[in-house]
Amino acid sequence: MIRKAFLIQAKDGMAAEYERRHNPIWPELEEIYNRHGVHNFSIFLQKETGFLFGYLEVEDEAAYNRIGEYDICKEWWQHMTEVLVCEHASSTKGKEEMLREVFHLP
Template identity: 65%
Template sequence: MIRKSFLIRARPGKAAEYERRHNPIWPELQQVMKDHGVHNFSIFLHEETNYLFGYLEIEDEDRYQQMGNNDVCKRWWKHMAEILVCDSPDSEKGREDILAEVFHMV
């Protein structure tokens, strides 16, 4: 299993909306993630900064990267971009900073 993590940031005043849109997450998006080998996916909010920390485990990096070509995934990114900090006003996806693992204890 490959462990991955990322940071994204909700726009000011949008953290509650971010959480609402994930509860429940679209069933078809959940299936796409499962089909692309995603497991054990959690997102945590740091309320003072609106930063969201995501952690997930994947089976294969190439298979995971292919998920971005799926129309359901693209619709979700666009749906979420309006409440996330993005690289530019016309971004189709919120800015996502990938984190490098520096420690793991089993």
């Protein structure tokens, strides 16, 4: 299993809306994640800063990377630009920083 982590940030005052949009996540998107071997996907909020830490496990990096090719995924990313900090006003996805694992205790 490959462990992945990322940081994104909710726009000021939008953390509650970000959480609302995930409860529940779109069923079509959940199905794609499941089909592409995504497990143990969690997102945690640091309330004071709006930073969101995401953690997930994937079976295969190539299969995981194909998720972004689906229209429903692109639609979700666009939907979330309303509540996430983005690189620029015309971004089609929130600004995401992938993190490098530096320690793991199995």
